[in-house]
Amino acid sequence: MTTSLAFLGGTGDQGRGLARRFAIAGHPVVIGSRSAERAAMAAAELAEGLPAGADVTGSTNLEAARTADIVIVAVPWEGHGTLLESVAAELAGKIVVDCVNPLGFDKQGAFAIAVEEGSAAQQAAQLLPESKVVAAFHHVSAVLLLDPAVDSLETDVLVLGDDREATDAVQALVDEIPGMRGVYAGRLRNAGQIEALTANLISVNRRYKAHAGLRVIDV
Numbered sequence: 556m557t558t559s560l561a562f563l564g565g566t567g568d569q570g571r572g573l574a575r576r577f578a579i580a581g582h583p584v585v586i587g588s589r590s591a592e593r594a595a596m597a598a599a600e601l602a603e604g605l606p607a608g609a610d611v612t613g614s615t616n617l618e619a620a621r622t623a624d625i626v627i628v629a630v631p632w633e634g635h636g637t638l639l640e641s642v643a644a645e646l647a648g649k650i651v652v653d654c655v656n657p658l659g660f661d662k663q664g665a666f667a668i669a670v671e672e673g674s675a676a677q678q679a680a681q682l683l684p685e686s687k688v689v690a691a692f693h694h695v696s697a698v699l700l701l702d703p704a705v706d707s708l709e710t711d712v713l714v715l716g717d718d719r720e721a722t723d724a725v726q727a728l729v730d731e732i733p734g735m736r737g738v739y740a741g742r743l744r745n746a747g748q749i750e751a752l753t754a755n756l757i758s759v760n761r762r763y764k765a766h767a768g769l770r771v772i773d774v
């Protein structure tokens with residue numbers, strides 16, 4: 556059976572963008588939201604632009620976490636801890652993919668916020684002791700994910716985690732999106748600098764008016 560994927564905070568650009576690409580790849584996807592109504596609307600809108608047969612539904616974050624095989628967390632850092640606490644029981648036994656970048660913004664641009672647990676991914680691992688937390692998709696541009704003119708997303712995705720089976724599964728998922736490659740990049744204790752690096756990529760984007768991504772060479 557095809558793995559179903561849920562996106563917590565899936566009404567946002569990043570969740571919708573990833574959901575769009577995985578729906579095209581043939582996965583049933585569930586858009587999660589704090590509001591069932593917003594989720595349903597976002598799912599219906601997303602489905603409109605997809606090939607017939609794409610399986611896109613919407614539900615509350617709680618229901619989305621309960622029903623899907625693999626769950627992707629795509630909420631702003633401010634809501635991360637509270638949301639994960641509220642769905643921890645539903646996520647037990649599942650792979651949970653965290654793409655959250657704890658960032659602040661001021662006149663000088665984006666900057667990394669210090670996280671008590673070390674990173675958003677490590678906070679997720681602490682709050683979800685029964686889940687296999689994997690960190691991935693931090694540097695993938697939502698603009699490109701959502702752009703129907705972009706067929707192939709030429710970028711590597713750094714995949715981190717403490718469970719080999721889980722990181723292998725997420726790398727395999729990444730590889731299903733044309734142009735993308737999942738590259739294992741270490742344990743969760745090294746997720747902080749991966750999340751923080753997004754601030755640098757945002758600076759690159761601003762200076763060069765780009766949607767910068769990463770490529771790891773020689774692997």
Ligand SMILES: NC(=O)c1ccc[n+]([C@@H]2O[C@H](COP(=O)([O-])OP(=O)(O)OC[C@H]3O[C@@H](n4cnc5c(N)ncnc54)[C@H](OP(=O)(O)O)[C@@H]3O)[C@@H](O)[C@H]2O)c1
Nearest residue numbers: 564566567568569588589629630631634655656693696697
């Ligand atoms: N945008 C990108 O290009 C990009 C790239 C890589 C990684 N990321 C990461 O992906 C995450 C989502 O990014 P985004 O741009 O999609 O963010 P966003 O649009 O600001 O938020 C996504 C969704 O999260 C929900 N949400 C907002 N505040 C919340 C709160 N306090 N508690 C619970 N849910 C809340 C909202 O959905 P409802 O109101 O429907 O619940 C919102 O639609 C961020 O952590 C970001 O660092 C983003």
